[in-house]
Amino acid sequence: MASNQEEVKVFGMLASPFVSRVEIALGLKGIEYKYQEEEFGNLSDTLFKYNPVYKKVPVLVHNDKPISESLVIVEYIDETWKQNPILPSDPHKRALARFWSNFIDDKYMNALGKVLYTHDEKEREKCIEESEVALQFLENELKDKFFGGKEIGLVDITAVFIAFWLPIVQEVMGLKLFNNEKFPKLYNWSQDFNNHPIVKEKLPSRESLLAFYKARFAS
Template sequence: MAGEVLLFGFWGSPFSRRVEMALKLKGIKYKYIDEDFSNKSPSLLKYNPIHKKVPVFVHNGKHLAESLVILEYIDETWKDHPILPKDPYERANARFWAKFIDEKYLSAIWKSCTCEEKEREKAVEETSELLQFLENELKEQRYFGGETIGLVDIAANIIGYWLEIFEEAFGVELLRKEKFPKLCNWANEFVSISAIKENIPPRDKLIAFLRNRFGVGKASK
């Protein structure tokens, strides 16, 4: 479908990277605008006045916010290489897992990485319980979407790439291969796909950004 496609994002955001992954998988041409969180552009504030966050997706002047909403719009607008199943039950199930990832996983991972030492063991245990749900959901499939990457795989990019970054940046171990073999294999497979590999930020740059932003390794005064 013709028309101007704009994406306002942030280079280190797993949420704006989700949208780029979908656009790349579907072969959609788009213009990317990287935002500076300390000096947000007038366009971002115009298109997303409620949350003032990325990603913001603009197609022919019409704008959308929230990555999962954007992914569904893209899939319904550009039919090639679908990321949502055709079967109604499977579609509903994919939506459930994508929403579950957003509501539960990032906050749990973040807590495991940034909480006080005395709370860390419990936080890591809670995150492990969540990761086990995804380990079980993979069953014997190559991806959560079966043989091709789908909505849940893209939503789970937080686990497929960013989790390992968080682990290294904050010195926490969460995704152990002996405990989560299917999830680890899925993550390796996921990031090896060219459309995904092209849309993940440089590892060293992201680790340095996180450590600098949250003062990891800096001596206290």
């Protein structure tokens, strides 16, 4: 638990998987925090003050010191509160966890972003292919119940979008990117991850996300 002297605050947004990364990390550490909901398209001046560079969520404020960018925040949480480690202690394994986390953001999230927001059919096909190649790399990398072994680690937290958001987004858009037939290991991992008691408690409701994306893609 965060001691009384410690003030932990998270600036977040319902539909952001990047915010969920931070909340899951805090949950795994058993840290209490205050949550400040930001409005999509109408961010607060306080958020701009704490994150003047990127002007986006999530922002963690610990004892009035702000940290932004989800993976930076998750590592900060892991280094600040030592219980229930998120990164391995072995330097090589730690480097690998960082490598795969960066891979998810660079290769997978980028390709999927283009799938969702491009109107060019050929470009979309190419990006769908890229995102499936990225998923296949992750399928091959998964050796245990979680990427972190028996317990949830950095790569699992980074991949929250694949586990929880992707099935919702593909349902709204009529895509078939991620299922049990194509990626059996990743699919089973996603079920175990989403049903982990701490993860389950920190994820937004499926219904609210479904409504958000239906409205988003309709416009």
